[in-house]
Amino acid sequence: xxLRIALLGLLTAYGSASGYDLTKAFERSVAHVWQAxxxxxxxxxxxxxxxxxxxxxxxxxxGRKIYSITSEGRTELRAWLxxxxxxxxxxxxxxxxxxxxxxxxPGEALDVLERLKAYVERKLAELEALWAAKHASPVxxxxxxxxxxxxxxxxxxxxxxxxxxxxxDAIAQLxxxx
Amino acid sequence: xxLRIALLGLLTAYGSASGYDLTKAFERSVAHVWQAxxxxxxxxxxxxxxxxxxxxxxxxxxGRKIYSITSEGRTELRAWLxxxxxxxxxxxxxxxxxxxxxxxxPGEALDVLERLKAYVERKLAELEALWAAKHASPVxxxxxxxxxxxxxxxxxxxxxxxxxxxxxDAIAQLxxxx
DNA sequence: AGGTGACATGTAAGATCTGACATGTCAACC
DNA sequence: GGTTGACATGTCAGATCTTACATGTCACCT
Numbered sequence: 001x002x003l004r005i006a007l008l009g010l011l012t013a014y015g016s017a018s019g020y021d022l023t024k025a026f027e028r029s030v031a032h033v034w035q036a037x038x039x040x041x042x043x044x045x046x047x048x049x050x051x052x053x054x055x056x057x058x059x060x061x062x063g064r065k066i067y068s069i070t071s072e073g074r075t076e077l078r079a080w081l082x083x084x085x086x087x088x089x090x091x092x093x094x095x096x097x098x099x100x101x102x103x104x105x106p107g108e109a110l111d112v113l114e115r116l117k118a119y120v121e122r123k124l125a126e127l128e129a130l131w132a133a134k135h136a137s138p139v140x141x142x143x144x145x146x147x148x149x150x151x152x153x154x155x156x157x158x159x160x161x162x163x164x165x166x167x168x169d170a171i172a173q174l175x176x177x178x
Numbered sequence: 179x180x181l182r183i184a185l186l187g188l189l190t191a192y193g194s195a196s197g198y199d200l201t202k203a204f205e206r207s208v209a210h211v212w213q214a215x216x217x218x219x220x221x222x223x224x225x226x227x228x229x230x231x232x233x234x235x236x237x238x239x240x241g242r243k244i245y246s247i248t249s250e251g252r253t254e255l256r257a258w259l260x261x262x263x264x265x266x267x268x269x270x271x272x273x274x275x276x277x278x279x280x281x282x283x284p285g286e287a288l289d290v291l292e293r294l295k296a297y298v299e300r301k302l303a304e305l306e307a308l309w310a311a312k313h314a315s316p317v318x319x320x321x322x323x324x325x326x327x328x329x330x331x332x333x334x335x336x337x338x339x340x341x342x343x344x345x346x347d348a349i350a351q352l353x354x355x356x
Numbered sequence: 357a358g359g360t361g362a363c364a365t366g367t368a369a370g371a372t373c374t375g376a377c378a379t380g381t382c383a384a385c386c
Numbered sequence: 387g388g389t390t391g392a393c394a395t396g397t398c399a400g401a402t403c404t405t406a407c408a409t410g411t412c413a414c415c416t
Contacts, residue, residue: 001401036403037403037404037405039403040402040403061411062410062411063411
């Protein structure tokens, strides 16, 4: 269901887009929120067309199909936003490694934490670059006076910073007792 | 793969456990880190037995099968912890709602944020209760001088607090421009 | 003219996950 | 003696997701 919602949201944001555009959007701007590859996106767009949530508005060069959202699609999207409780599954490999860390001896645990930290730092740098790019070239305003996707990006950056802080504290804690 | 790792980790922590015990452990103590129902756990334990990572140590009342980890299992677990980069997929329904929020008008967006906030507050209360329970009755020490699962629980609590803070700030921001 | 690389869309096998169905044991309470 | 509820294990259909395979267009560079 959520993939559908993400696609409907992106189509609303962009006005119209091809499957290829949406695939790129997932890679670039929504990667920290939701992930999907083209092999998931193309079939889903086909199903959504069959269900009347989107339509092929035009066909461009190289077989490019330009989709746009229908009013049924808008209804579906709104209903989910307003009515859906975000009870999605919690699955974090970082947290799983953290959970299992006491199984290693302190030296190895430190190595793993340092690798974790490096990974989180890379991710934070990516998100901050995204933020900088967004604020450098102005983007069309959303309907709430908040730029589209900024709230989610802010959340992503805050959470990544928290994780980094945690990693630092965990490293310090381990180093105090060698 | 990660389900296997989580099961191996829990078996190491508990020494030995039945599929039922592990299902309960997922519900109680690892829910914020990884999720799995019994319909996933039982077949996986069977596969892991076939692969020699765990063995049925004993059979108790009511068909209860008690599993324990083998040395191959320990090797597999260690290899993952030391060698695996946590590149797991990012899929957060909370973040997806945040992303799409500007599609609503401010009043509706506020409602959604308030619901989100209530949800995060509930989750935080659960995690803090878990923390309190852990620190009330002492639990066997891990090999790193850190109690098993505490690092992950700490991470979960911090991240949930960060999300709550974000929700409050987002609400304040929306309220300033009605 | 040929090569490279971004553009563009699909399919399919296999793994993983969810939710429902199905079955049976045992202890405690009424 | 019967009911309730926790204990305990499994299967299966359908949805979702990943990875690899497969095909073809178009612009630019050499």
